[in-house]
Amino acid sequence: MLTYLEDLGTLAVRKALDLTVQKVSRRGFLGGSATFALAVYATDASAFERWKTGGTDMPHGVVEDPMVFVSIDADGTVTLVAHRSEMGTGARTSLPMIMADEMEADWDRVVIVQAEGDEPKYGNQNTDGSRSMRHHIQAARKIGGSVRHMLAAAAAERWGVSASEVVVENHVVRHGDKSLGFGDLAEAAMAMPVPAHEDIAYKSPDAFRYTGKGEVQITDLHDITTGKAVYGGDVTVPGMKVAMAVRPPVVGGKVVRFDASEALALPGVVGVYELPHSIPPAGFAPLGGVAVVADDTWTAIKARDLITIEWDDGPHAGYNSDTFMEEMKATALEKGNALRTQGDPDGAFANAARVFGHTYTGDHIAHIAMEPPVALAQVQGGMAEIWAPVQSPYQARTDIAAALEMDVANVKVNVTLLGGGFGRKSKADFATEAALLSKMAGVPVRMQWTREDDVRHSFYHTTSAERIEVALNAEDRVTGWRHNSVAPSIVSTFAPDSGYQFPVENGMGHVDVPFDIANISCENGKAMAHTRIGWFRAVSNVPRAFAIGSFVGELAAELGRDEKEMWLELIGAPRTIDPAASGFPETYWNYGEPPGQGFDIQTGRLAHVLETAAAGIGYGKALPDGEGIGLAVHRSFVSYVGCAAHVKMVDGRITVPELHLAIDCGFAANPERIASQMEGAAVMGMTVALDSSITYRDGAVVQANYYDYDVVRADNFPRKVVTHIVPHDFATPSTGVGEPGLPPIAPAIANAVFKASGTRRRGLPMGRTI
Amino acid sequence: MARLVVNGESREFDAGSDMPLLWALRDHLNLNGTKYGCGAGLCGACTVHMNGKAVRACQVSLGQAEGAEITTIEGLDPNGDHRVQQAWRELNVPQCGFCQSGQIMQAAALLAENPKPSDEEILSAMSGNVCRCGCYQRIVGAVRLASTGS
Ligand code: FES
Ligand code: FES
Numbered sequence: 067m068l069t070y071l072e073d074l075g076t077l078a079v080r081k082a083l084d085l086t087v088q089k090v091s092r093r094g095f096l097g098g099s100a101t102f103a104l105a106v107y108a109t110d111a112s113a114f115e116r117w118k119t120g121g122t123d124m125p126h127g128v129v130e131d132p133m134v135f136v137s138i139d140a141d142g143t144v145t146l147v148a149h150r151s152e153m154g155t156g157a158r159t160s161l162p163m164i165m166a167d168e169m170e171a172d173w174d175r176v177v178i179v180q181a182e183g184d185e186p187k188y189g190n191q192n193t194d195g196s197r198s199m200r201h202h203i204q205a206a207r208k209i210g211g212s213v214r215h216m217l218a219a220a221a222a223e224r225w226g227v228s229a230s231e232v233v234v235e236n237h238v239v240r241h242g243d244k245s246l247g248f249g250d251l252a253e254a255a256m257a258m259p260v261p262a263h264e265d266i267a268y269k270s271p272d273a274f275r276y277t278g279k280g281e282v283q284i285t286d287l288h289d290i291t292t293g294k295a296v297y298g299g300d301v302t303v304p305g306m307k308v309a310m311a312v313r314p315p316v317v318g319g320k321v322v323r324f325d326a327s328e329a330l331a332l333p334g335v336v337g338v339y340e341l342p343h344s345i346p347p348a349g350f351a352p353l354g355g356v357a358v359v360a361d362d363t364w365t366a367i368k369a370r371d372l373i374t375i376e377w378d379d380g381p382h383a384g385y386n387s388d389t390f391m392e393e394m395k396a397t398a399l400e401k402g403n404a405l406r407t408q409g410d411p412d413g414a415f416a417n418a419a420r421v422f423g424h425t426y427t428g429d430h431i432a433h434i435a436m437e438p439p440v441a442l443a444q445v446q447g448g449m450a451e452i453w454a455p456v457q458s459p460y461q462a463r464t465d466i467a468a469a470l471e472m473d474v475a476n477v478k479v480n481v482t483l484l485g486g487g488f489g490r491k492s493k494a495d496f497a498t499e500a501a502l503l504s505k506m507a508g509v510p511v512r513m514q515w516t517r518e519d520d521v522r523h524s525f526y527h528t529t530s531a532e533r534i535e536v537a538l539n540a541e542d543r544v545t546g547w548r549h550n551s552v553a554p555s556i557v558s559t560f561a562p563d564s565g566y567q568f569p570v571e572n573g574m575g576h577v578d579v580p581f582d583i584a585n586i587s588c589e590n591g592k593a594m595a596h597t598r599i600g601w602f603r604a605v606s607n608v609p610r611a612f613a614i615g616s617f618v619g620e621l622a623a624e625l626g627r628d629e630k631e632m633w634l635e636l637i638g639a640p641r642t643i644d645p646a647a648s649g650f651p652e653t654y655w656n657y658g659e660p661p662g663q664g665f666d667i668q669t670g671r672l673a674h675v676l677e678t679a680a681a682g683i684g685y686g687k688a689l690p691d692g693e694g695i696g697l698a699v700h701r702s703f704v705s706y707v708g709c710a711a712h713v714k715m716v717d718g719r720i721t722v723p724e725l726h727l728a729i730d731c732g733f734a735a736n737p738e739r740i741a742s743q744m745e746g747a748a749v750m751g752m753t754v755a756l757d758s759s760i761t762y763r764d765g766a767v768v769q770a771n772y773y774d775y776d777v778v779r780a781d782n783f784p785r786k787v788v789t790h791i792v793p794h795d796f797a798t799p800s801t802g803v804g805e806p807g808l809p810p811i812a813p814a815i816a817n818a819v820f821k822a823s824g825t826r827r828r829g830l831p832m833g834r835t836i
Numbered sequence: 837m838a839r840l841v842v843n844g845e846s847r848e849f850d851a852g853s854d855m856p857l858l859w860a861l862r863d864h865l866n867l868n869g870t871k872y873g874c875g876a877g878l879c880g881a882c883t884v885h886m887n888g889k890a891v892r893a894c895q896v897s898l899g900q901a902e903g904a905e906i907t908t909i910e911g912l913d914p915n916g917d918h919r920v921q922q923a924w925r926e927l928n929v930p931q932c933g934f935c936q937s938g939q940i941m942q943a944a945a946l947l948a949e950n951p952k953p954s955d956e957e958i959l960s961a962m963s964g965n966v967c968r969c970g971c972y973q974r975i976v977g978a979v980r981l982a983s984t985g986s
Contacts, residue, residue: 154932154969283928290933291924292916293869293909297934300868308863362863364855367875436873436881436934436968485871485934486968517874738928742971746931749970772878772966781963783972 067194067492067601068349068461069125070570070658071560114207114268117799119665120658121190121201126460129189130205132212132260135165142237142249144171149181149188150198151457152286153435153487154746155804156739157198159284161206164735167276168210168269169217171248172237178285183459183479192458194492194601195657196703196802199735203800211266213255220254221246236275271796278796280738286483297485298440298455299514306442306510307336309503310366311357312373313523316765317597318346318380324356328372334365338373339506341499345380346598347560350465350493353523357499359507363514383765385596387430387529390762394552394593395425398533402550402589403566406577408649409585414537414546422624423535423548426613428830430760431527431602432767432775437485438520439496443503444510445470450477454497455484462494466501489601493525521775522767525600526760528553530593532613537585542625544636546585551576553609558595565592567606573655575610575702575809580669582638586649597762607702607809608754612830615698615813619820629697629817630680633673637699640670657704657802664732664799665704671730671792672701675708678728678790683710694821698813703802705731706792707744709751709810711784713818718835720819722752722784727807730792732800741789744807748787751811753778756834782834838898842867843911853899857891858882860898861908869909869937873966880965883938883945884908890945892964909937912944920944923982931969939965943979952983 121128129135135147146165152158158178166176181188190201214234221239222229224246233240237248248255276282289295314320326338336359343354356373360366415421441454443466450470456462459479467474484491500513515523530553537546555567567590577588602608622632643666645654659665676699680686685695692715699708712724727744734740757776761768769775812830820826823836838851842865849864858875861867861884873881875894882893885907912918920943930936939962946953946961953961958979967975980986 152932154930156931283925284930286933287925287928287930288916290930290936291921291940293867293937295933296868297871299862299872302866362851362855362859363872364851364859364863434968436879436932436966437871438873483934484932486932488968514872517876517879742928742931742974745973746970749972750968771874771876773876777966777968778970778972779963779966780959780972780976783970785973787973 067556067570069192070655071557071568114796116204116263117663118660119201119663119799120660121197123658124190124192124201126185126190128201128205129187130208132209133256134187135209136213138248138252138256140249140252142247143175143177144169144248145177145179147181147188148178149191150202151193151459151481151484151487153193153457153484153491155198155743156284156736157193159282160736160739161198161202163276163282164203164206165210167274168207169213170234170236173276173282175237180481182481183463185460191460194457194489196805199800200704200802203735207268208263208266211268212260215261215266216255216258217248217251219258220251224254277735278733278737280736296482297437298453298482299437299512301442301453301482303442303444303510306512307359307361307507308363308366309357309359309500309511309513310370310516311341311355311499312370312375313353313355313519314343314377316379316382317353318382319377320354320380321356322376322378324373324375326356326373329358329369332365332369332372334361335369336360336509337507339503341502347558347562349560350495350498352495352499352502357503359503359511366514379765382596385762385765387762390596391427391529391531394531395427397591397593398425398531398550398552400591402552402591404587405572405590405651406586406588406649411546411548411585411587414585415548418537418545419540420538421535422538422621423533424617424620424828425531425533426609426616426828428530428609428612429758430529430597431754431758432521432524432760433488433490433602434520434775435486435488435490438517439491439515440513441497441500442510442512443497443500445501445504448476450501451480452478452497452501453480453482454494455482455491456494456497457484457487457492462497465494466498469498470501470505488603490524493600518770521769521771525559525598527602527608528556528599530609532609534613534617536621544583547579547581547583548587548589549576549579550589550591551610552591552593553606554593554595554599556599556601559598559600563595565594566590569651569653569655571606572651573657574606575614575700576606577650577654578667579614580643580667580672580701581636583636596765603750604702604805604808607700609830611698611700611809612812612816615700615810616816616828619696619813619817620826623820630676630685633676633697633699637669637673640673643667643669659704665801667701671706672699675699675706675728675730675792678792679708679710679726682726682728682788682790683712683724685710692822694818696814696817696819696821698810698817700809702806702809705729705801705803705806707806707810709814711811711814711818713815713822715822715836720756720834720836721782722815724786725784726788726790728790728792729807731803732798733794733796734791735800737791740791740803743803744789745787747807748784748811749778751808752784752815754808754830755812755815755832757831759831839902840898840906841904842906843908851898853897855898856894857884857896857898857901857906858893861893867908867910871934871937873935880942881935881938883941883965885941885945888945888948890942909941912941918944920947920978920982923978927974927978927981929971929974929978931971935965935967939967939975943982946979947983
């Protein structure tokens with residue numbers, strides 16, 4: 067996200083930090099490439115013709131040097147580096163799995179190590195935006211294929227045969243009746259030149275052992291089920307202390323004075339420190355406040371409660387989310403700034419037989435990953451070492467270096483497993499707090515946030531009002547579409563707030579509306595931010611998909627049409643949308659992907675996932691009173707997801723006995739993890755639909771913990787979730803999986819609730835009962 | 837000085853009797869498998885067994901735990917092969933994994949008390965354990981698998 071803010075000129079690129087980390091020295095490629103054609107894999111080159119992705123435009127791009135990612139021990143153990151953070155999507159397993167497959171390594175002999183935050187070495191590590199597979203799958207194959215060739219070349223040299231006659235298969239290198247293990251060849255192989263892409267005979271996809279199969283289990287499975295997996299709060303170093311902080315209740319607030327005498331008198335308290343406060347826009351800087359450092363967590367908790375603080379609440383003390391919502395709804399009814407104008411929308415509405423419209427709203431959302439923010443920092447002797455569950459370790463490293471006024475080369479960020487992230491752990495304010503406190507207290511410090519801290523001091527999903535209207539002609543055909551999106555922008559966290567959204571937000575389900583309507587106006591009305599706006603799984607797609615999906619359901623009901631037919635009519639014939647010819651803004655952002663590489667909007671894929679989900683659930687079947695099936699489909703992160711939700715009202719409670727998700731994410735690299743992401747999205751989507759509401763009174767968040775910010779639990783989750791994965795071969799680029807499942811869930815549930823109960827809910831969350 | 841019997845071992849360490857068992861396990865006994873998720877008995881991430889029953893370690897003080905037999909995820913089975921753990925692996929339950937020690941301890945306590953729970957009994961027993969990643973379908977499936985073998 068930050069990258070795109072900078073790229074689009076929204077932010078001045080921050081040049082303050084001279085990133086002096088040494089560039090990886092790349093081995094030169096020595097000629098004689100013909101020797102690399104391995105008989106067994108001499109497939110035609112089209113087995114893997116490369117396509118361009120936005121990965122190379124990300125900071126530090128994509129690194130595909132095997133010397134950076136692979137090492138082989140003499141005993142044959144293959145160690146692969148996972149450079150993306152693991153927060154539950156399986157990225158830490160899936161990318162190494164693809165390397166191993168292309169390398170012909172036996173997965174049972176592969177060990178995975180997590181990269182520290184070092185983008186100049188590993189390439190982009192910002193695990194965000196559903197990009198891991200999209201941007202790195204080609205590199206993973208290249209890395210694996212290179213090592214396979216290098217092993218073959220080493221064996222060929224040893225045996226005095228042509229490398230093209232050497233077979234590399236499942237951790238063994240063979241020629242005739244001679245064979246050697248990977249370990250026997252390790253040293254010689256890793257000294258071989260790294261082949262170029264063109265000189266690698268890639269495996270034919272039908273020879274994949276692991277890729278695309280979904281049979282490899284996540285690498286941490288045993289550790290997770292035995293309690294050995296290491297998360298942010300599980301790392302200790304000798305002499306470590308634990309910190310807790312009281313942060314300003316209102317963003318932009320600061321400490322006037324505080325009294326810590328009682329806290330300091332508590333045995334086990336090391337010290338109490340004021341943290342530097344930040345005035346928005348402050349990026350990922352900590353909020354400030356007062357922190358206590360103590361011998362253990364319990365002492366820190368007790369001591370924190372004894373600190374009394376007088377606050378200056380600052381300019382946002384007047385933020386009341388109820389009033390603000392009414393203001394946004396009023397703004398949404400006005401004409402907003404035009405972002406996309408196709409055809410003559412004003413004319414269409416002026417000549418309409420009638421206009422049909424509704425406004426849909428969404429409250430702020432906090433991510434509440436199961437693991438609240440936590441980080442350990444050891445700052446001493448001009449060096450800082452951090453252990454933290456962060457999505458963007460290199461961003462964390464540069465932020466921490468800036469906060470400590472240290473050279474980034476002297477800061478090391480180790481990445482633990484993340485107990486969930488969902489966008490919150492892209493922002494390493496908590497790790498910066500740990501580093502600042504370690505420096506101040508002169509001891510290693512673990513900064514532990516409580517759940518209340520997490521709920522009250524997040525970088526929140528924005529709140530929004532989305533107004534959608536259509537112009538209908540005398541035959542009830544849709545001739546015009548107007549969508550005014552009003553929501554405080556993420557930009558406000560990084561730059562002075564204009565009240566308007568930026569191209570990344572506009573591109574997430576707003577200006578890219580894929581409907582075949584002649585006249586379209588996508589607009590943006592002003593809304594100023596009064597809290598830290600960040601990104602939550604699927605970001606602006608959540609409110610847009612809810613608004614558009616609910617509206618399609620309402621329009622179908624209004625016109626007496628079948629919901630699925632209504633969707634398909636609006637989506638129109640299968641086509642690739644040409645952004646320029648469709649009035650898209652020049653700044654149109656397609657998830658950072660270049661045009662013409664398989665990432666463009668393809669309406670046929672959209673219609674297909676809708677049809678697949680609908681067919682899966684048996685859409686159209688007769689249901690008893692109090693039950694209904696709702697549909698929604700949405701494209702985000704370049705993937706297409708259709709949802710069919712079956713809702714059953716039970717004593718006024720919304721229940722979801724069955725839910726089908728169909729996803730088209732191009733080549734499905736790890737179907738088992740794709741299904742698990744879809745199942746998770748269904749649960750989180752139901753929580754978004756029913757429960758998630760962060761509200762503000764006098765500038766401060768009202769909610770605190772699960773008792774007033776609850777989530778869907780085992781007693782009421784979508785009971786049967788079925789995932790349908792649209793099959794594609796490797797040549798169809800893999801696209802996002804972590805986020806795109808989420809957006810269509812809430813509108814499909816809302817449409818089903820309407821059918822089951824006759825009640826239409828136009829605000830997120832809808833509540834648990836009707 | 838606090839005294840605890842954890843995973844069959846007697847442990848002594850310096851902590852007050854008001855300290856929640858959760859923080860004693862994590863900070864003083866280096867048993868980090870038990871997780872902090874809410875500190876208020878609302879999420880189940882800290883679930884351990886006290887005399888065989890599932891309890892929230894954040895809601896039990898050392899004073900209350902003294903003399904009891906405490907079992908944590910690390911002590912559930914010497915090889916980590918309790919049938920619940922096996923079922924969890926067979927169905928690939930975890931996503932981020934953070935809630936899973938608590939889920940497994942809750943499920944193991946349920947099955948110890950009620951070896952063949954009905955679906956409704958499983959759902960109700962597991963509803964105090966939040967999984968923000970949303971693994972419930974597999975969690976329920978794994979409890980059933982551990983219980984019935986299918
Ligand atoms: S941490 Fe104990 S129930 Fe949540
Ligand atoms: S697996 Fe992430 S919270 Fe349950």
